[in-house]
Amino acid sequence: MTSSAVIAANRFGLGARPGELERIGRDGGRAWLMAQIERPDRLQLRDPALLTSAGALAAFAQYRQARAAARSPTQAMVPAAGPGDGQRLAAVTARTLGAEIEARVQRAVTTEDSFAERWVHFWSNWFTVAARNAQTIPLPGPFEREVIRAHAMGRFADMALAATAHPGMLIYLDQAQSVGPGSQAGNRRGAGLNENLARELLELHTLGPDGGYSQADVTELARALTGWTVTGRQMRGGAPGEPGTFVFLAAMHEPGARTVRGKQYREGGVEQGRAIIADLARDPAIGVRVAKAVATHFVADDPAPALVARLNASFMRSGGDLRALARTLIESPEAWQPEPRKFKTPHDFLVSALRAGGVREVSFGPLRATFEQLGQPPFRAPSPKGWPDTAPHWAAPDAILKRADWAQLAGERLNGSMTPIALAEGALGPALSSRLRTAIARAESGTQGFVLALMSPEFQRR
Amino acid sequence: MTAHTFPLSRRALLGSGLSGLTLASAGATAAFAAQPATTGTFVLVILRGALDGLAAVAPLHDPAYLALRGRLALGEPGTANGALDLGGGFGLNPALPGLHALWRAGQMNILHACATPYRDRSHFDGQDVLESGAARLFGADTGWLNRLLGLLPAERDGVGIGRTIPLVLRGPAKATSWAPPLAPETSFDTLSRLMDLYAGDSLLGPALSRAIETDAIADGGAGAGMAAGQARGRGAFAPLASAAARILTAPGGPAAAVIGLDGWDTHANQGAGEGLLANRLGQLDQAITALRVGLGAQWATTHVVIATEFGRTVRVNGTGGTDHGTGGTAFHLGGAVRGGRMLGDWPGLARLHEDRDLIPANDLRRLFASSVASAWGLDTDAVWQAGFARV
Numbered sequence: 001m002t003s004s005a006v007i008a009a010n011r012f013g014l015g016a017r018p019g020e021l022e023r024i025g026r027d028g029g030r031a032w033l034m035a036q037i038e039r040p041d042r043l044q045l046r047d048p049a050l051l052t053s054a055g056a057l058a059a060f061a062q063y064r065q066a067r068a069a070a071r072s073p074t075q076a077m078v079p080a081a082g083p084g085d086g087q088r089l090a091a092v093t094a095r096t097l098g099a100e101i102e103a104r105v106q107r108a109v110t111t112e113d114s115f116a117e118r119w120v121h122f123w124s125n126w127f128t129v130a131a132r133n134a135q136t137i138p139l140p141g142p143f144e145r146e147v148i149r150a151h152a153m154g155r156f157a158d159m160a161l162a163a164t165a166h167p168g169m170l171i172y173l174d175q176a177q178s179v180g181p182g183s184q185a186g187n188r189r190g191a192g193l194n195e196n197l198a199r200e201l202l203e204l205h206t207l208g209p210d211g212g213y214s215q216a217d218v219t220e221l222a223r224a225l226t227g228w229t230v231t232g233r234q235m236r237g238g239a240p241g242e243p244g245t246f247v248f249l250a251a252m253h254e255p256g257a258r259t260v261r262g263k264q265y266r267e268g269g270v271e272q273g274r275a276i277i278a279d280l281a282r283d284p285a286i287g288v289r290v291a292k293a294v295a296t297h298f299v300a301d302d303p304a305p306a307l308v309a310r311l312n313a314s315f316m317r318s319g320g321d322l323r324a325l326a327r328t329l330i331e332s333p334e335a336w337q338p339e340p341r342k343f344k345t346p347h348d349f350l351v352s353a354l355r356a357g358g359v360r361e362v363s364f365g366p367l368r369a370t371f372e373q374l375g376q377p378p379f380r381a382p383s384p385k386g387w388p389d390t391a392p393h394w395a396a397p398d399a400i401l402k403r404a405d406w407a408q409l410a411g412e413r414l415n416g417s418m419t420p421i422a423l424a425e426g427a428l429g430p431a432l433s434s435r436l437r438t439a440i441a442r443a444e445s446g447t448q449g450f451v452l453a454l455m456s457p458e459f460q461r462r
Numbered sequence: 463m464t465a466h467t468f469p470l471s472r473r474a475l476l477g478s479g480l481s482g483l484t485l486a487s488a489g490a491t492a493a494f495a496a497q498p499a500t501t502g503t504f505v506l507v508i509l510r511g512a513l514d515g516l517a518a519v520a521p522l523h524d525p526a527y528l529a530l531r532g533r534l535a536l537g538e539p540g541t542a543n544g545a546l547d548l549g550g551g552f553g554l555n556p557a558l559p560g561l562h563a564l565w566r567a568g569q570m571n572i573l574h575a576c577a578t579p580y581r582d583r584s585h586f587d588g589q590d591v592l593e594s595g596a597a598r599l600f601g602a603d604t605g606w607l608n609r610l611l612g613l614l615p616a617e618r619d620g621v622g623i624g625r626t627i628p629l630v631l632r633g634p635a636k637a638t639s640w641a642p643p644l645a646p647e648t649s650f651d652t653l654s655r656l657m658d659l660y661a662g663d664s665l666l667g668p669a670l671s672r673a674i675e676t677d678a679i680a681d682g683g684a685g686a687g688m689a690a691g692q693a694r695g696r697g698a699f700a701p702l703a704s705a706a707a708r709i710l711t712a713p714g715g716p717a718a719a720v721i722g723l724d725g726w727d728t729h730a731n732q733g734a735g736e737g738l739l740a741n742r743l744g745q746l747d748q749a750i751t752a753l754r755v756g757l758g759a760q761w762a763t764t765h766v767v768i769a770t771e772f773g774r775t776v777r778v779n780g781t782g783g784t785d786h787g788t789g790g791t792a793f794h795l796g797g798a799v800r801g802g803r804m805l806g807d808w809p810g811l812a813r814l815h816e817d818r819d820l821i822p823a824n825d826l827r828r829l830f831a832s833s834v835a836s837a838w839g840l841d842t843d844a845v846w847q848a849g850f851a852r853v
Binding site: 174177178179181186192193194195196199203209215343373382383385391392395396397398399400401402404405407408435436439443444448451452455456457460 | 583584586627640651652656659665674779780785816
């Protein structure tokens, strides 16, 4: 076990599984990481139990029909929830979001390519699509698989375009219902423009709040994106193509040229929006933001300017090649300093603890409450900005206590299948301090030993 | 729970004193040092997501109201979809009967058309300015309420209800967080050994010790917290407010509590007197009632401010909702409030900010300053300087 193996597994990856530090140590941490970014096919999550975005949307459409049918004509004015409705909703949620979360956590806990997996989580957070209500429940899982995993080692511009055009994003940020006021549909129904996706595309996905755009640009981009919708989501429905897929509907599109950031984009149907997004994706403002976010996520809450500059240069030089960016990160000396500086998020903590415990099959049911109580339920980020990435947000006093409570439960279950010191050695290798070793040795019970190991300063950080 | 049950649970730590987590128990004092009751209680309720102020407090008799608000408009008091009468041509959303009762009892003031100095429309940035108290974005990495805690004559702390300490409570003064319990509690002995491991760790050590102190008080008996945790999953705010009340009424409890409530970003299908936003307002109303009931006699010396990062567009958008705006509404209520007044200036709807938003005629920070000054018996100018002007 070498210290480069520890850093590779725990800081870059999702935490060492038993025996993993030895395996990584053979070729060294860097080689282990480099190999992962060269095999993006292993990043994909193809599971016959998981529905495509169209399939998930169809499942929810069926649920809504069943709910409407269950209401008798005399009960037309009664609120939607009926006696069977709760069960129907629970069933379709389990079939969609529930299955996706199970698969995602299972992958996170068991994968051998845990750095590449963490890379996927990072980009999924950048282009957040979250389950916020019944409408959005079917969306985040397929979105992550169909957009983020597909482009994680590709080009930023391709990921940005795919994200914007995906039914998940179009519904999550209300684009699918947005109608150009001057369009055919707008004139007919007096329905109107929704700026939500345009705003977040500029503020969160590309330029950033200071990236140089105005409210007028937001509105113009929103107009350009009208017509980007999902079959079956328009107010009257009936669009060509398989239900639940992207479609450009000219009848909803605001006609005319658009001016965004001083450049004019002539009328051209769906190409108008694509051209704007392509230009945005090339802006140098993105490289700075991506570099800062990557450095913050992987290395430290206050990353060294040299690291950020190097990542930015790589991003710009390669034209937004995400594999090249990952390579630059792996080659950066700042990422390999021995002291762990990142406090683990709840997701980091739980996944790394399950990995350290050698768990092979995750059943998410018992974990659901834990993820929620610790404040990070998968696919349910509170806003399009995604999950925060710095210690002050996560290291609240009560959260520490809750982690300890969970570690107690975990310890009770691990007792008998491994010893606390074996868990600590397998997860931390040479990073295991003598103070922790002594504390574990003096624990009054196996369970207590596990709590001390999992709550130790060296396990709480990466 | 009494102070000396064995085996010691975390709740029992209340009576044992916590320095070094020893078992010293003679002359047991409360986990927070007892303070003389000269300082009242301040509660800040942050509505995250930009509450539509015009939907909460409607200018029913403004000539432009009905035309601009369209299907989001509330009706005259007494009609279907009618507002609750506030007098002066204003009406309260019918989902807020508890607040309406406070208004009639003279325990609530309303500050309409207000905003911080922030003039853009990003939630995240708007909340930063709302909580830092600075005049500009990222102007401070501490919060105004934390800085104001430093003005108190004797050290008191603030508690954030939720899993994280919000920016408004971060800074040099002591603050902690509390959220409902998850599972059977870790034993005192284990926690004590963890504290040993955390000696010298400036992040984990203080966090764990503060958590243990707060948890002992807030739990208020087995089951109460778990109910709050389950209820939270259904989006109910009231149990959080009840927990806040329990923490605030404990001997020597915090001088301030902050409760953050989500779900106000109504871009689509907002509804008026009924529907999405009205449901949320109803939960807010129940939470304030739960807070008042839970505080008991302490309500008489409590000031509550309900605020949000900015308001929303005056006109309904293309999807039956509203987009991010500027001027919004805030509420100042409590047993100690001289209420029944609409504060500040009402700019009307004839002219709009950037032709879309309610004009931000009133500085929300002034309400923060005056309400805290009243709650804690401080000079308003000193509060303004420390909290907002000198950032």
